[in-house]
Amino acid sequence: MASFTAHSTKAQASLASSQQAKLVSARPQRSTVRCNASLPVSLDSRQLNQAVNRCIRVSRHVATRSSRGQRCAVVAMAGAKYDYDLVIIGCGVGGHGAALHAVEQGMKVAVIEGHDIGGTCVNRGCVPSKALLAASGRIRDMKNEMHMKSMGIQVGSVSFDRAGVAAHATQLASAIQGNLKRSLEALGVDILIGQAKFVDNHTIKYGLPGRVDVGGQVTAKDVIIATGSVPFVPPGIPIDGKTVFTSDHALKLEWLPNWVAIIGSGYIGLEFSDVYTALGCEVTFIEAMDKIMPGFDTEIARMAERLLIKGRPIDYHTGVIATKVTPGVPGVKPVEIELTDFKTKKVVDTLEVDACMVATGRAPYTNGLNLGSIGVETDRRGFVPVSEKMEVLGSDGKVVPNVYCIGDANGKYMLAHAASAQGISAVENMLGRPNVLNHLSIPAACFTHPEVSFVGVTQEKAEEMAKEQGFPLGVAKTSFKANSKALAEKEGEGMAKMLYRKDTGEILGVHIIGLHAADLIHEASNAIATKQTVQDIKFAVHAHPTLSEVLDELIKSAHVTPPSSSSNSSAAKAGAKQPVAA
């Protein structure tokens, strides 16, 4: 610090050394820092980095503090012993969410990012894939002459430019990445570049391989591991990035194979089948489970199959795994995929397709964190074991103090918004406010056309619970066909289903497939998160005509009969009105 102030202006010297001093506006100070950072100074790079970072950070803290009064106490404390209150390893959606909440709570925060700010979701996942889905969805719409005609629209020939669609996805990713980065900078979060390594549970070393100008070592009171995941590729599948690839490559949409085999029929596979078929490709799913879309509620999966698979140039093989994949040459040699029965382990078929996309899930990216130094071992698949408070558990099963792990790296619920929620929960816990995230309140969505979304448990699971715990299960269903807005859009396909306890009105799960299902699920997930019952939300008003009335109708068609009031007759009455699956 001292060596830095020797090269800096007076204003800065005072700024840097006086964290408690209530300084005026932060803006002019920040700009001076920038000027200084670019000066040729005789510091070594690490020192310079740290000094500059600290200087920026201090100036911002002063700025934030001026509006947020008393939080300086925490900052001051951290300043005494550690560089930061919190260091977050990994700046994906999870790390970002945690950082935002930590700053909000007055903490001094740094994130360490070894690859791209924004992580998988922003750069290679949800965000760019939404761009592809948006473009291909419109193409599908406009190519559906019958649908257009039914609304009195005549469409000429519809064509698209592959490169243009791909560029839309890239641009979106870089725009969101920029937004994310700026939002952190604006809050005064330091962004350190490099791959992180634990020295101990308060000290992190970071750097980039082959670079001496980046990196350093920081200390923090608390550390969050938010390193995310990478596509999981089963053994025996060589990825060449051209004819055999993962979602990482597919998002670039470098070419459109006439026939793509997609290994795995989960969200990623389904969304890509939606994109590919809209753009004129044919798709074959390879699913190891006995049924396609194994993660879905059975009834929803059946409808999804009708809406998203049948009637499209898609077929599938279930109960088989791709044991051997031989890459081809685009347009010259097809990709060969050897299919082996999942149970008998016998080779049953060989596919010859133009490309093979591997969408078999994601594997945690936890290598190289040097977790051994804090006495932590990942599980067989590489996930970091955590408590329900997101505290990292050591090999002895005990909580490792001050280290948390969120997001895909802990494998609890591999979704971007789940990571963010876990991050907020972790910050709450480090501030001494015990918080346990209810994962059953986290919604999930698949952005196909139409969309599929759900929160909570499936009907199969709910039936099991009802049997075990001995409560009456209610199943309410509505159709999009009865919704005026859906009909106006000529998108009446779809249904919503709610699983609830008939005795208490507790909502156990809600599943939606239909137009904008991903946006509709939040009424249900918020109700579950805030522990509202069916009775509580029944009186909520929904604007007419909107798609939200699908949920309105769903909730209103649910009937709760508290056991206190002559349970026999009323239960029978409700049973007659409502299809009950328990």
Place this chain on the structure above:
Amino acid sequence: MASSMLLNKSAGVSLGAARQGRSLRQAKPTSTTTAAVKDVFMPALSSTMTEGKIVSWLKQPGDKVSKGEPIVVVESDKADMDVEAFAEGILGSIVVNEGERANVGAAIAFIAETEADLDEAKKKAGSNGAAAAPAPAPAAPAPAAAAPPPPPPAAAHAPAAPAPAAPAPPAPAAAPRADGRIVATPYAKQLAKDLRVDLATVAGSGPNGRITASDVERTAKGGAAPAAAPAPAAAAPAAASAAAPAPPAPAKAAAGTTVSELRGTTKPFTTLQAAVARNMNESLKVPEFRVSMSIETDKFDALYKRLKPHGVTMTALLAKAVGAALASHPVMFASCTPDGNGITYNERINVALAVAMPDGGLITPVLKDADKVDIYQLSRNWADLVKRARGKQLQPDEYNSGTFTISNLGMFGVDTFDAILPPGTAAIMAVGGSKPTVVATADGLIGVRKVMQINITADHRIVYGADAAEFLQTLKAVIESPDQLLL
């Protein structure tokens, strides 16, 4: 409740039943019912349903069924539903099998009241199937009887070859996979099911003999010959023996078509036109260049006049001249390897000549060994080829074995034009008309000579400018001193 919107009251569906148990009871059958045998028809499960697919039969022929008992699961555009029997009896026969589709209202099975009526139910199934065959495609699945005779796969493709791209016809199309497997894309499989095409009868045109949706459509169209579509039917020379009168039909049709009839209409390509289009698109992958030269033909014409009484044609003479010139320029009748990594030098000089067909097609009969065969024999060969080409009786070898192509529009008075290189060959020669031209002669005088324009289009991957120029030089020498052609 919402489900009430799902269903339409009409079309013989009992609404209440659907609502409670997701099963449907058919209303009383309206027509085609005799006392003893009743038909089970495809119900309308929703207002938008026009056809349904049988998911599974819950009863098999011979099983007893009682009123209200679910007998079949039907998948509509909305849901899978159980359909109940409306009558008591024995399931006599199933007309629409599992996985097949039928239009709403079409009979899908017959129920006999008693065992005595079983035979009649079966008979009915047979006749109904046959009768329903001409109905809109997916309806009435006539067992066996209505199954379209699978056209021989070769027949569908043979005519595809006579494109200007003779040496490189869509050959892989006709070639079945060596390992005998059937590889079909997902959409091709769906289409095959819907159009009732047996994939084993479809020749795949995709990579490694893969069957694509368009292959299935083509086969389906070919199979539906009796209905309409004269074009593909006629374009099957291989089937000529079976359908001898067929070939003239399209010719007549073409001739009878007046310009005004064509105005404002769009016609799908015939197989032949599609093959030409495909080859033309294919040719865009080849980096072509052109070299042209003027050649005096006075002596050549004089020779032709002299030989004409002996049955020698101008075309054959030209082919002979080209053959003679090619002999010293092997690269001009070579071909670039399909992977673009080498030159295949051909053994024989086979000169293909583009010939317009009366019905608008284009074919390229080949004069084989144009360098070796003498001019008289060459002329006889040519006459034979042309005659058989008009009758669509050429063997594939006779139109796709060319190693150099000539396209001659001289007889139309064309001065000069530019030909597209047939894929798989090194060069094509476009021949313009020969006409008297004022020229400065070598001895410094102004004279009138008959001159024709020759324009060579060549594949620059293997033929360079100098190669083409040297060949033209040789050809010019041959044509301008043609007597050597008689040797």
